[in-house]
Amino acid sequence: MNLPTRLILAGWFLLPLASTEAAEPAPTKPNVVIMIADDVSWNDFGCYGNPAARTPNIDELASQGMRFTKAFLTASSCSPSRASIITGRYPHNLGRAAELHEPIAANLAWFPAVLRQAGYYTALVGKNHMAAEPPAAGQSPPAKPWDLVDPGVTPDNHGAEARWTSTLKNRPKDKPFFCWFASLDAHRNWDADKEWVAEKYGPKHQPEDVIVPPFLADEPATRQDSASYYNEVTRFDYFVGEVTRTLAAEGELDNTLILVLADNGRPFPRAKTRLHDSGMKTALVAHWPEGIAGKGVTTSSLVSVIDIAPTVIEVAGAEVPETVQGVSMTPIFQDADATIRRFAFSEHNWHDYEAHGRSVRDGEFLYIRNSRPTMAWQGPADSVRSPSHQRLRRLRDDEKLSEAQADVFLAPRPVEELYKTEDDPNQLHNLAFDPEYKQVKSRLSKVLDQWTQETGDAVPEHLTADQFDRETGESLKPGKGSKHPRGTPPGGPNDAIHIHQAGPR
Template identity: 60%
Template structure:
């Protein structure tokens, strides 16, 4: 039996005491050493966790989701051996609000000004990364950040003030290399250089597939394969099928393929280190593709995410598809439970671990989402339940044309040209529609693209009333609101050009601010 130097000194100092007492001290010392070794074992036995997050990728642009033109073999392989969630939804189809919601397990309007693009998370709200760090995990953010926290007692400031970055991380890297601006160039390096005596939590966030298509100029055919050809692309029904839209989509798919390659590199490195068995990996996107009627939309093209999970030790692997309704706010509680950490009372999501064991288990009955300011004034809410999508719009007087970079895109230019020539189909005309309906209702199984609203249909009055009441209950219990002075447009809705307005200098109120929603822990219906 081996004792530490301190233990030996303690025993020698007790040489004059009765033998029985010395034996007792030895036993206490031994039990303490065993306890420490057991504690170390527990720490190392907890799963590693990695989130692989794409930027602006729609749920149906992966091979495993049914896309015929996608080339995503590595994510498809993860889905084939892990668990693919076919009804996973974000809380916002907007970059920083969506990421903040994932990180804090809170709805955007429960995050103060972080409900809107480029705004910081309130100082009193705990982050998943901070809780993992406190639990002994090595935490690393590599790639796109887009999240900061307010300083305690400070007024809200724009998150581009990097000096105010909350530090729940052991390591923060931009992830870019001279020939790769996708944010994933240092993912594998981070895994190789991490401290091996600790479990790790990695927030690996790509800049792919955000505009402006840097992958085209940085393409490495040896690594990624051939580029996507415009003629190979499947054009969504709400876009114009012409050459420039096809080229726009081909460039987008190149970025998705590059993201897929680096997801595979991470999986290969985990296997090389013999830690794949006990590493929980999630693959998802923060919002839909950066095209008209996708990003920022409450419809599935904007809000549904291609969520895939793998954890050989924790997911049995006999069933590889889960149709249960899940929300992005459920990720953080799942990760904490897997790590043996109790969630804070601020978390509004549910742990998905029961679904790992039984993908057919009853989980959520409803998933809620929001559309707040993202370049333009907006206020929309939605609930998915009973196989329906119900949408409520509080700003019917303006179109839902998408974010400014999408409005400036070739695809949007094709829509404008078709409008000028009176050639738009009803699906394509939707991005220009004004006034928009105050309510929309879709039976998703019959209408997967949500093109034919059933709102006002007498045969669906009951379900519309139920979902409207469900949304009202969620709004009331979580402290949501519709302020009169929402943040104003900063870009021209027709051209996407800047209006030269400083958002921070324009007086505005974010949803829930008047009801102190950032301090409300209630999750509402689930």
Template identity: 60%
Template sequence: MLSIALRRTALLFCCFALLDASTALAADRPNVILFIADDVSWNDYGCYGNRAARTPNIDELAAGGIRFDRAYLTASSCSPSRSSIITGRYPHNNGKAAELHQPISLHLPWFPEILKQSGYYTALSGKHHMKSTAPGKGESPRPEAFDHVDAGRVKGDSSGSANWLSVTRDRPKDQPFFFWFASYDAHRGWDADKQWKESEYGPMHRAEDVIVPPFLSDDPQTRQDLASYYNEVTRFDYRIGVVVDELRRQGVLDETLIYVLADNGRPFPRAKTRLHDSGMKTGLVAHWPKGIQWQGASEQLVSVIDLAPTVLSVAGCQIPETMQGVSMLPLFENASASVREYAFSEHNWHDYEAFGRGVRHGDHLLIINRRPELAWQGPADSVRSDSHQQLRALRESGSLNDAQADVFLSPRPEVELYDVTSDPHQLNNLTTHPEHAETRQRLVAVLRRWMDETGDSVPDKLSPDTFDRETGKPLAEDTSDSHGVMTPGEDRSADHVNAPGPR
């Protein structure tokens, strides 16, 4: 029989061992922050080659982490994109949330909810834009995903990022944390111009300095529109820097996984709601000194549905079977690793009737369009912009170039194929070129397989236009009763399909 002294020694040893194990577990669970911009294209950051937009803080994170050069969204539309990120599922697999302002099916878990249940302190500050369907008879609501929620707005600052510093500073210090920091910048309205603080953000951007893409008109009104947009990108960047400085002050920056991304492309013609790179490609920066083993630019293909399983993996949480993404952890460890061959995207109703699907593989983007008779002119707020109206004026004078004319093109091709490396703006459709016939056939087959395996479908009747396509003004006719009659995949119960399709 052990003596009392030996028993006490053994007990103390066990306690210290448990304490060490607990400490090691906590050390292995990094903090996580997602910085999500609203309506910002991938090439509007300095680290992605934009010489005019000032983003020094994002650029610094990219220099010390990974800049993903082939990162893609699943939807170039606000709430469908965000809902896809938070569930790790394609939009049509989220139920009604495939369309703008619609809820995620109740039974689908959100990854912050899993983090919260596992001991993380979770907070959302800024734009929310996500909800679940209301519980039916005998159903319970989803568990709360966030310990703290605020809109990120204060008097004189409607950016959505006004409270990021206080949330970071006032967090519980005895828990790992997850922050969903979602800015309203750079959504149209350009409130940054009216709320500008030169002492914090520097001088406003000048119209003469902006970069005008070939599908926009190069005129004073469009240039000022872009300059105001750049101002919002810079305010978003500034607030990221404030949080990073606070993390550094607290001594936790090295053990915090930071992602910077956007929900869709800039709110200009031929960007937001487009399946082309100008709408669907996102700047994606990952920074985590203790977890990322190399720094630089990655050419590996990733999808934003991969963020949820990645975050759950680094937090030591089980990935639910509902998530269709794949963990990006191998990419953190090895620059030459890969996690997927294909990235899929979709465009459903956002102010206007639409059904488009896209697949990216290697250097190629293939798009199919099941409403080719309709133009892809962009969302209503973009249509109301000076930039769009300047294009209308050029059209009326017969002065549009081919890239600008694509904004109004109707009917559109049913199939589009592009080499995104040699044709970064996707202006040269290769689908009828004989030398690209094999690529077209192969990617059409892959896209059809993905649609079939994930339960996608093309309803006979889709949600109709609710805004005028020329002016962006609400239609006089009330179409609310017909909105969402049948969302894509609903007839096949796609929200209960967990198969990811080809990866």
């Protein structure tokens, strides 16, 4: 690491050697911009090898920055994933926020609040989906994370991106800034199709050009569904480019760490909410000319999205709170071969349907443990309602599913799954009961046990039950005047909100 970069990362400056020398100005603190897509799988950007995806602006950032090939989410579910990123903690260590639409425990620090206290202007524009529980009696309220919160939706853009660039232009010019730009693209139901502006986004994606994964039906309804999804990804990409061009025009691009990623996999069967790569792996592109060594760098170093919080806090020169369980990625910015962790852990908790699954990756193997094996992992309700899922359902009823497609409905499921991910990128061949991989399974099972114990995870007796029909995706109406009861969150029995151990890394 060269000296200027070290100074920037530490947030320090050199004092003059003698009083007669002119004082050197303190280096400007780096700005940070995170652009997070909604429901986009890791391989649906062009720079990750999808020949049908049109993402020229993200591809350009990758060509000038760093592309991570082994970055993993902690949850393939919108709000738990975002809450995990914003706190640097595993979902079960967040309290009720381990489950969809639930708030984060009041005692936990959010990294934008740390930046704001360090003198940053902080703005959230777009999808929020994160809330803090009110403090208990006698408990201090959590520090305010945002100077600006703007839902970002305009009449002609329901992707929530239209005010990203104006936020940059109108920010206070006397402070470093952190912006969390959160798109609603590509969340169902699709709206980019009817809001399409060809002069901005180019031609719409055509059904015949999309890539259909083996666990979907390669038929017209699925292809049209996928083309509409691709359109949302391309609209997100356009605004990534608008932000990058605005930063350049403002003279801030070189001094800004940009991170582009998604909160979970695409909203299709066997993706969103899955522990497999189609749900839990994320694209992660980093761009920071003053802080990343080299251009067009690809790194296979293993990272988790809980590592974003300590990275950004370190870049800002602030102190990482004890509640953060992640580890900084800054060594990888200087050396693409650096190792910051040996394992990445992920969770599948309630998202429309009862669930409790856990996984660990070591960069070569993926090990999954399922505490609700009698239940299918069919995907969330919006995916179940989709044309893609309903076409699979008809094929199932006609007994015409392939083995890969049948996994969408499989019940009971294996309690354990093991995959060698480089050889099996879609994780279709379970090695958990292959004698050749007995030692691998045993080793990763022990690592998962250790993580479970040290971080306070648990399988409560009463988890939150299904709130949607597993066949149709339609809401299961509770009794008149009542609400669906919530179960015990997975970290509840062990008071995991007060456990800050990270487990094996």
